Amino acid sequence: MPVPFLDSAGLGAVVAITKRIREHEGSLRITCPTHRILHVFAVSGLRDAYDFYDSPQEAVRRAPPVDGLAHWPGPAHHA
Template sequence: MTLTLATSETHDVAVVACSGEIDATNAGRLRDAVQEQIQAGHLHVALDLTEVTFLDSTGLGVIVGRLKTLRREGGALTIAVTAPRVRRVFEITGLDKVFTLHESIDEAAREAGEARDTARL
């Protein structure tokens, strides 16, 4: 299965929605999509992984890398994920302690917006 990406904005937060599989062959596309949002000035990004059916270590590495980039700039990265198989990848690696895994993109975007508002104070 291929990876489909779409970007939008909700709660004044950039959203990168992914659908399909994120693996070594296409993880660079995800990295580029998030990086484009950062370069456009969006330091608070929500990843919508609710339609992702597979995530390998390369894809996970891209997500962690974008988190580090955003944090360095004072931003945040939040995640919505519902597929048990994909959630399990975060749990096995302990990254469920780094990211709060949300059930919906609305929840994830709201958290990113709150992080943005807190950073402004």
């Protein structure tokens, strides 16, 4: 679901969801076609913790890494 705006509350929700996904050894890929949302992740220091893609098709093109979010909150492995 595209979002036109992301503030600290939304970013907190993404982090909370990431923690739950990690508990289940899952992965999270974020589609971010605009630089405005990507900038929020950069300013917060979370830019390198996630994989970002221009479209949902690009995000699902390759299988996620076997470690899922095991590297989180460290740098993401970019496809």
